[in-house]
Amino acid sequence: MNLYELKAIQLELSQKVRLTPFSGPVRHVAGCDVSYNRAKNEMTAVVAVLEYPSLKLIEIASHTAMVEFPYIPTFLSFRELPSLLEAFKKVKIKPELIVVDGQGIAHPRKLGIAAHFGVTVGIPTIGCAKSHLFGKYVMPGEKRGEWKPLLDKDGDVIGAVVRTRDRVKPVFISPGHLIDVKSSVEWILKLTKGFKLPEPIRFADSISRRISHEGI
DNA sequence: GCGACAG
C-alpha cells in the first residue's frame, strides 16, 4: 500500500459521508482518543462513554497495540483507526453521538479520522481537533460560543473554529458523518464544561494517557 | 519550487 492507494481509499470512503442536521435524542455520548508509549512503541486507544446530559463517565473501553504505521499528515486514520475500532468493539453501551480527537471532513480529501470512523461504524461523529490542518478561516471573537466558518478552496463551509472558553485558543470542529456543521458546533458547546476541550475528549485523553504510561 | 502539515 502506497500513499496513492491510500488516497484513493479516502476519496472513495468520503463519498459515503452524509451531512445532515442532528438534534438527538442523545442518552449517551462517547469520546475517542489515542495516546502513545514511545519506549514500548505502543499506542492505547480509548473510548469513553458518558451519560447525557449529566456528562458523567459510565463506561471505558480500551485497546493497546504496537504502532505499525507512521504519522503522516492527512493519513492519521491509517495509524490510529484500527486500534480505535478494536476499543469500540468492546463498548457495551452504544452511544448515539461520538466525538473523535481530530478532523472530520476538514481534510484535503474530506476524510479526517472522525469521518473515517463515522462511515465505518455508521454512527454520528464530530471531529474535534486542537489545531488546524485544512481550510481557510479568520479568528473568532474571544468569548466562549463565538465561532467562524472553516472554508475549503471553493468557499464551501467544511467546519468551524470555535471558542469553547473565554480567551483560550479555539478548537477546530468539523462534522464526521451523519451530522452537519451547525449541529456539530451546537453539540460541542453543549459538551464543553469549563475547559477548552469537550468532556468526552477530556476523559478519553486522560484515561488513554494513564493506561499507556502506567499500564492501569 | 515553497510553505503547511490533525496526532
Add this chain to the structure above:
DNA sequence: ATCTTGTCGC
C-alpha cells in the same frame, strides 16, 4: 503525539 519546570493569571 511526546519530551519537560517553573510560572503567570484567574
